[in-house]
Amino acid sequence: MSVHDFWTPFALEPFINALIIGLSLASIWLVAALGLTIIYGTMGVINMAHGEFIMLGAYSAWVMQFFIGIPWLLCLPLSFFIVGGFGWLVERGLIRHLYDRPLDTLLATWGVSLVLVQSVRLIFGGEPQYIDVPDELSTVMNLGFIHIPWMRIFIFFVSLGLVAMTLAILFKTNMGIQIRAVMQNKEMAASFGINSKRVYGLAFAFGAGLAGISGAMFSGLKTIFPDMGLGYVVEAFLVVVTGGGEVLGSLATAGIMGELFSVFSYFTNDTFGRFVLFVLIVIFLRFRPQGIFTPSMARR
Amino acid sequence: MRRVNLYHDKRAQWAVYVVFFGILAIIPLSMDDPFTMNQYSRYGVFAMLALSVSLVWGFGGILSLGQGIAFGMAAYGMGATMQMQYQDPVNDPIPSFMLTNELEVLPTIWEPFWHTHLGLILAIGIPVLFFVIFGILMFQARIAGAFVAIMTLAMLGAWYNMAYDMQPYTAGFNGISPPSAFVAFGVEVDPYSNLIYWVSLGVLCVLTLATKALLQTKFGTIVQAIRDDPERARFLGYNVAYYQIVLFALAGLIAALAGLVWVMITQFVSPTSLDIFFSITMVIWAAVGGRMSLFGAIFGAMFINAAQSYVGDEFQATWFIILGAVFIIVVRFAPKGLAGLFEYVFGFIPYRVRGTSGARGDAHSASE
Numbered sequence A: 001m002s003v004h005d006f007w008t009p010f011a012l013e014p015f016i017n018a019l020i021i022g023l024s025l026a027s028i029w030l031v032a033a034l035g036l037t038i039i040y041g042t043m044g045v046i047n048m049a050h051g052e053f054i055m056l057g058a059y060s061a062w063v064m065q066f067f068i069g070i071p072w073l074l075c076l077p078l079s080f081f082i083v084g085g086f087g088w089l090v091e092r093g094l095i096r097h098l099y100d101r102p103l104d105t106l107l108a109t110w111g112v113s114l115v116l117v118q119s120v121r122l123i124f125g126g127e128p129q130y131i132d133v134p135d136e137l138s139t140v141m142n143l144g145f146i147h148i149p150w151m152r153i154f155i156f157f158v159s160l161g162l163v164a165m166t167l168a169i170l171f172k173t174n175m176g177i178q179i180r181a182v183m184q185n186k187e188m189a190a191s192f193g194i195n196s197k198r199v200y201g202l203a204f205a206f207g208a209g210l211a212g213i214s215g216a217m218f219s220g221l222k223t224i225f226p227d228m229g230l231g232y233v234v235e236a237f238l239v240v241v242t243g244g245g246e247v248l249g250s251l252a253t254a255g256i257m258g259e260l261f262s263v264f265s266y267f268t269n270d271t272f273g274r275f276v277l278f279v280l281i282v283i284f285l286r287f288r289p290q291g292i293f294t295p296s297m298a299r300r
Numbered sequence B: 001m002r003r004v005n006l007y008h009d010k011r012a013q014w015a016v017y018v019v020f021f022g023i024l025a026i027i028p029l030s031m032d033d034p035f036t037m038n039q040y041s042r043y044g045v046f047a048m049l050a051l052s053v054s055l056v057w058g059f060g061g062i063l064s065l066g067q068g069i070a071f072g073m074a075a076y077g078m079g080a081t082m083q084m085q086y087q088d089p090v091n092d093p094i095p096s097f098m099l100t101n102e103l104e105v106l107p108t109i110w111e112p113f114w115h116t117h118l119g120l121i122l123a124i125g126i127p128v129l130f131f132v133i134f135g136i137l138m139f140q141a142r143i144a145g146a147f148v149a150i151m152t153l154a155m156l157g158a159w160y161n162m163a164y165d166m167q168p169y170t171a172g173f174n175g176i177s178p179p180s181a182f183v184a185f186g187v188e189v190d191p192y193s194n195l196i197y198w199v200s201l202g203v204l205c206v207l208t209l210a211t212k213a214l215l216q217t218k219f220g221t222i223v224q225a226i227r228d229d230p231e232r233a234r235f236l237g238y239n240v241a242y243y244q245i246v247l248f249a250l251a252g253l254i255a256a257l258a259g260l261v262w263v264m265i266t267q268f269v270s271p272t273s274l275d276i277f278f279s280i281t282m283v284i285w286a287a288v289g290g291r292m293s294l295f296g297a298i299f300g301a302m303f304i305n306a307a308q309s310y311v312g313d314e315f316q317a318t319w320f321i322i323l324g325a326v327f328i329i330v331v332r333f334a335p336k337g338l339a340g341l342f343e344y345v346f347g348f349i350p351y352r353v354r355g356t357s358g359a360r361g362d363a364h365s366a367s368e
Helices: A012-043 A050-068 A072-093 A102-124 A150-172 A174-184 A186-191 A196-221 A226-242 A247-267 A270-287 B010-030 B034-059 B067-086 B096-100 B108-114 B116-139 B146-165 B194-215 B218-228 B230-235 B240-266 B276-289 B294-311 B313-333 B337-346
Strands: A140-143 A146-149 B182-184 B187-189
Touching (some): A012 A146, A012 A150, A146 A150, A150 A247, A174 A186, A226 A247, A226 B276, A247 A270, B034 B194, B034 B294, B067 B146, B108 B116, B218 B230, B294 B313
């Protein structure tokens, strides 16, 4: 890159293309952030190992396909349960003891992420792995000047589906009502007979499971390697924190962030676009630390 | 007569610092290995970074994951200064990486680095100024806790991308490697010599003792009060934001000086100095050693890095698993780290002092 071609002038067709890329990117960030939203929104835990949960999802999909031969589409729900179970164990063994020390959960989960990355590197090696996806998904959709891989369209709709599922679970099931009760007031919920420890454990497991399914899905889009989590986790955090820890907040934030990033990147380039986006978020959080929508829950 | 914990005796603490730095200072006399000296001076820089984390997080309660911002900015400033020392104003005024990036004239932001003194002032001044502005942005809005961590992390990520992307100015991924050693006041600071070790240790020593002294003043007490309960400190009439901003900037200053010395040692600066992983690793050093003890944090940084290079590259993956596990255990069971362990053990040693003054209310003891 030289300095002279830094600024790309506006042109309609590439710009529309950029907007569509932004939507696709937003859906990826959304699905990466969804599990984190549950975990942060419910218990106020900043889970630094979330990127590694995503990585575990991708690796479990790869292992299931490579060693057992399970088709990729079936790997998605299975990864949900595998990583969800793992998340449940992490909550039981570690997070549970740190709820009254929110900064320490951030650090402890960073330790977890360090251990996970290196363990996976030790077991499966550091080289990138590839996964076979159904042929229909590996082609590109052509609409004149717009070229989108079907995989990205698939991820877009699955991410919306996951959001709908999460909302349904939160608002239509008993478990979801309990989660929201604990979210709003833990002590009050406990006095109504809700086992808040169990709710926390399940909410964490659910959040981890969502990371698992997103990881399995990303494995179809990109290569799998031990450090892949770091590529998602920072953006996922920004989505969650800017969205105020609520599912709809994350949905809105992911959309706005994806589009802004894509538009900035169109006019300049990827890295500078990211710089502008990060700075904008820091400035936004300065004025609205509670997030884009005012949350209904008590902040811990 | 009053029974106290020897760990909290101020005079004992100062004695430990004097002995510690005294022993470190005479190490080069007993060995003459330039490569080991280079290695040890690196540990000195890591210790400075742990010191800055300990100050801002352990004593100020501000978990900054962005200490790398100051470190990296200063490192780039120092890299530019050293690069321009090598360049010749007449025959060879433009660094070679700029020529390969199609720059025909020296960019304006590089001009001041012709002058070594100005370059050094900028290398320190810009990061500190940035931390002041960033601190005002955050602490005026009463942002605290995990939000500070996330915001500093995002800012760090932004600067990392910037350093990566502005290739004509920063040499991008490859980084700047000034070909010659730093020359100050006519003295060449050879990165493979005893001198570099003493420079690194000297800066570390001065910073540590100054921080220690600062924490024993009224300022230090107020800062710790804010850490323990910002709301109460505010009700007592203290301007919490002011103290947090100053503390944040001071931690930035320490990290910036670390970045400066780092480039003297390595003659190399790249976006890795702004890496997120690196900045969180600093927090691990301070946490394992003991974030509420300056000495603990320094020791943690030195010990962990010495152990890491002892283990070697071959078992790097295993090493990080152990480090991660140790970190989890420390956070879970011993939030005060090794220093907290010492505090606990020293509590069993019978030790008495006359009167009530002199052995009370030290920085280390003020926590809970």
